Amino acid sequence: MAAWCGENLRDLEGWRASGLALSTASNECAKLFDGALRQLVSWSDCDALGGFHKTPEDLRAADTQAVLPRAFRLGLEALGTNTCTRVNKALKNNLEQLQKDAKEYGNEREQKHAKAALLYADGGMAAWCGENLRDLEGWRASGLALSTASNECAKLFDGALRQLVSWSDCDALGGFHKTLENMRTADTQAVLPRAFRLGLEALGTNTCTRVNNALKNNLEQLQKDAKEYGNEREQKHAKAALLYADGHIRAATDIWEEILAEYPTDLMAIKFAHEAYFFMGDMKGKKDSVQAVLPKHKGTEPCYSYLYGMQAFGLEECEQYDEAEKAAVKALNLNRFDSWATHARAHCMLMQGRISEGIDFMESTVDEWRQGWIIATHNYWHKALFYIEKGDFETSLTVFDDEVCRRFNNSKHVLDMADSASLLWRLEMEGVDVGKRWHDLPNMSTHKNDHVTCFNDAHLGITLTRQEDAGNESDLYNTLLDFTK
Numbered sequence: 001m002a003a004w005c006g007e008n009l010r011d012l013e014g015w016r017a018s019g020l021a022l023s024t025a026s027n028e029c030a031k032l033f034d035g036a037l038r039q040l041v042s043w044s045d046c047d048a049l050g051g052f053h054k055t056p057e058d059l060r061a062a063d064t065q066a067v068l069p070r071a072f073r074l075g076l077e078a079l080g081t082n083t084c085t086r087v088n089k090a091l092k093n094n095l096e097q098l099q100k101d102a103k104e105y106g107n108e109r110e111q112k113h114a115k116a117a118l119l120y121a122d123g124g125m126a127a128w129c130g131e132n133l134r135d136l137e138g139w140r141a142s143g144l145a146l147s148t149a150s151n152e153c154a155k156l157f158d159g160a161l162r163q164l165v166s167w168s169d170c171d172a173l174g175g176f177h178k179t180l181e182n183m184r185t186a187d188t189q190a191v192l193p194r195a196f197r198l199g200l201e202a203l204g205t206n207t208c209t210r211v212n213n214a215l216k217n218n219l220e221q222l223q224k225d226a227k228e229y230g231n232e233r234e235q236k237h238a239k240a241a242l243l244y245a246d247g248h249i250r251a252a253t254d255i256w257e258e259i260l261a262e263y264p265t266d267l268m269a270i271k272f273a274h275e276a277y278f279f280m281g282d283m284k285g286k287k288d289s290v291q292a293v294l295p296k297h298k299g300t301e302p303c304y305s306y307l308y309g310m311q312a313f314g315l316e317e318c319e320q321y322d323e324a325e326k327a328a329v330k331a332l333n334l335n336r337f338d339s340w341a342t343h344a345r346a347h348c349m350l351m352q353g354r355i356s357e358g359i360d361f362m363e364s365t366v367d368e369w370r371q372g373w374i375i376a377t378h379n380y381w382h383k384a385l386f387y388i389e390k391g392d393f394e395t396s397l398t399v400f401d402d403e404v405c406r407r408f409n410n411s412k413h414v415l416d417m418a419d420s421a422s423l424l425w426r427l428e429m430e431g432v433d434v435g436k437r438w439h440d441l442p443n444m445s446t447h448k449n450d451h452v453t454c455f456n457d458a459h460l461g462i463t464l465t466r467q468e469d470a471g472n473e474s475d476l477y478n479t480l481l482d483f484t485k
Contacts, residue, residue, distance in 0.1 A: 009034040022068055023106050029062035033069045040076070067106035068113055070098050075117030084337070085121045086168075086371045095121055133158040134302075142301075144266060146192055147230050153186035157193045158302070164200070165271050165303045167339050167372035176373075191230035192237055194222050196268055199241030203275050205452045206414055209245045219245055233259060237268065247452070249276050257289065264296035267303060274310050279453050287314030305334035309341030316347045324348050336365070339372030339379060346382040350389070358386040374415060377407040381419040385426070393432045400424070405440055414452075417444050418459040425462055438466040445472035449479045 009031035015022050022030055035046060036055040045051035050058070056076075059069050074095055078084060085092035095118045102114035133155035139146050146154050159170060160179045169175035174182070183193050198219055202208060209216035219242040226238035236255050244252035256273040259266055270293060277286035290310045297304055308331035315324035325348045331341035342365060349358035362369075362383040370376050380403040387396040400423055408416035420441050424434050444460055451457060457480060464473040 020109070021107060022066070023110055024063045024066035024069070026063040026066065029059060029066050029069060032059040032062055033066075033072065035059075036069075036072065065101060067098070067102045067110040070094075071102070071110065071113040071117045074098060075113070075120060078117065078121035084367060085118075087367055091121060142265065144233070144263060145231060146190070147234055148187045148190035148193070150187040150190065153183055153190050153193055156183035156186055157190075157196065159183075160193075161196065161267055161271075162303050165267060165306050166335075166337070167375045168337065169371075169373075189225060191222070191226045191234040192268070194218075195226070195234065195237040195241045198222060199237070199244060199272060202241065202245035203272060203279075204413070204415075205279065205456055206447070206450075208247060208450060208452050209242075210247065211450055215245055233263060233266070240272070244272075244276065249280055252276060253280070253282075253285070260289070260293055264293040265301050267301070270307070270310070274314075277314075279455070283314070283317035287311070287318050287320075290314055305331055306338055306340065307331075308334065309338045309344060312341055312344035313347070316344050316351070319351075321348045321352055336368045337371065339369040339375045342369040342372075343375060343379055343382065346379065346386075350382065350385060353389075355386055355389045359383070359390065362386065374411065374413060377404055377411070377416045377419050380404050380407070381423055384423055388426055388430065393427060393430060396423070396427060397432070397434070397437075400427075400437065405437065409440075409442055412442050412444070414444065414447055414450075414456045414460070417441070417463060418456065421459040421463045421466075424466070438463070441467070443467065443469065443472075445469060445475075448472055448476040451480065451483045 010018065011027040012022060012024070012030045014034075015030055022033070024030060032049070032055055035049045036052065036059055039046050039049070039052040039055060046055070049055045056073050059066075060073065063069065074091065077091060083091060085095065095114075098114045099118060102111040106114065134142065135151040136146060136148070136154045138158075139154055146157070148154060156173070156179055159173045160176065160183055163170050163173070163176040163179060170179070173179045180197055183190075184197065187193065198215065201215060207215060209219065219238075222238045223242060226235045230238065236259050240252040240255040240259075243249075243255065253273055253276040256269040256276070259269040260273065263269065270290065273289050274286060277283075277289060290307055291314070294307055294311060297307065308327045312324045312328035312331060315321075315327060325345055328341045328345035328348065331338045332345070342362075346358060346362060349355075349361060362379070366383075369379050372379065380399055384396040384399040384404065387393070387399065400420070404416075404420050404423060408420045424437055427434055441463060443464075445464060447456070447460060448464075457476065461473060461476055464476060
């Protein structure tokens with residue numbers, strides 16, 4: 001370290017001579033930046049500079065507005081994986097100010113560093129939010145033309161699709177649900193955006209055409225409109241959405257696979273097929289579907305890294321745990337906020353009995369995966385399972401109270417019901433007194449005649465029984481008998 005500490009650090013002229021000019025006017029800042037960078041790379045403290053943590057403080061004091069040193073410091077804060085812009089408003093504000101300052105007086109290299117620091121801290125969302133969404137020409141260039149004439153609708157569809165696949169909200173677009181509303185307003189007749197929205201309503205397993213006439217009518221109208229002015233790919237998507245909502249999940253999935261055979265980068269078809277295989281319990285289909293399209297991607301497509309999280313879950317469900325974990329780790333290395341990849345890796349650890357490791361993994365990455373919408377509830381469920389396996393029932397109950405139950409009460413979603421019911425049921429089978437917690441859950445008897453998946457029905461039956469709602473539990477049983485006739 002003494003070879004450079006104190007006397008051999010690059011000043012402004014030294015940086016210029018290296019071909020790496022800095023925009024700061026402070027020689028002291030330039031030298032301290034060199035010192036901080038070298039200590040980071042060498043994993044060591046330079047006593048002459050007061051050590052690594054002291055050097056960034058002095059660096060900041062030497063020039064509080066220096067672009068590259070700020071990108072270094074703020075980027076390092078995010079790279080430490082202890083925080084991100086979703087949970088750290090100060091970091092978010094500082095990085096956004098850095099973008100403005102870099103644009104105003106930073107050089108081109110510094111501007112890129114500033115942008116990269118923001119992207120990493122955002123988990124990659126800023127790479128497409130607001131400025132890089134595909135318009136009509138962008139979709140055509142991707143080989144996935146849309147029939148809508150609205151550029152705004154095309155861009156919002158891209159934004160909605162990316163938020164769905166990433167299980168996250170884009171603040172620049174107002175979040176996922178706001179994006180859907182704005183997409184609908186931009187072109188109420190657009191075929192593929194409607195197939196996306198209506199298909200997603202069915203994929204959520206909260207409803208189906210048998211009990212939802214509005215959904216049925218909207219999907220039937222979509223078929224007519226798709227035939228009248230949609231392109232062939234859009235017509236297939238429209239048909240698949242109707243089939244799924246009608247309960248013909250296998251037939252819908254066959255159409256999505258037909259689309260993928262011709263358009264392997266169709267992210268909507270990839271995602272919808274993946275979800276359909278999940279709800280059918282088709283492990284092999286889930287694995288093979290993603291494995292087939294991955295080699296046909298260049299790696300530059302939107303949400304490409306999330307395909308590895310999907311691949312990981314398919315492999316895990318087929319009991320290929322080592323390969324699954326490698327894919328999950330690859331996905332998380334590309335984007336640590338991939339909560340589906342976290343979910344797949346948690347599965348691997350649980351199935352291999354790596355309980356302590358699983359707890360450490362879920363606890364150490366919670367800031368990355370807790371932002372992941374409805375999958376966050378399920379990931380908290382996985383965290384609670386690890387504690388059950390450890391025999392730490394109190395912590396499992398705390399996870400239920402603080403996260404799983406709270407989130408279910410907010411969402412009233414049947415999938416959150418399944419997580420809540422199965423967690424309490426497992427605890428009771430372990431002999432744990434869960435108190436009045438069954439009665440803390442929302443009553444979901446309005447779904448007793450849905451029968452979208454047997455998975456939902458089983459958990460609804462358990463919940464109604466434990467809530468001592470004998471009338472609705474009996475209705476569920478009788479409507480199931482009628483449904484199977």
